[in-house]
Every structure is written in C-alpha cells, then in structure tokens.
Amino acid sequence: GGSLPLHINGVLVGGLAVADVSHEAADACARAALARFSDRVR
Structure with missing residues (x-):
C-alpha cells in the first residue's frame, strides 16, 4: 500500500497508510x- 504524508505548515509530521x-x-x-x-x- 501507499502512504500519504501529513504536512502541517510545511512540516512533515507523519505518514498515513x-x-x-x-x-x-x-x-x-x-x-x-x-x-x-x-x-x-x-
């Protein structure tokens, strides 16, 4: 599966599968x- 990076104000916080x-x-x-x-x- 792929992952969707979670960005907050340009900062990579985590990834969601x-x-x-x-x-x-x-x-x-x-x-x-x-x-x-x-x-x-x-």
Whole structure:
C-alpha cells in the first residue's frame, strides 16, 4: 500500500497508510498526530 504524508505548515509530521486503513482510522490517526504536534508547539 501507499502512504500519504501529513504536512502541517510545511512540516512533515507523519505518514498515513491509506491503502491499509479505513478513512475513519486515517482521520483519527491524523487528529492524534495533529494533537501531538500542537502540544509540542505550545
């Protein structure tokens, strides 16, 4: 499967395996990564 890189403000935060997980799981993963990223920035 392929992966979809997750960029936030030009920073590569992580990758999502789009072929191996459902949209809901990918969305949850993205939200979790965004939450961790936000906590690091603050």
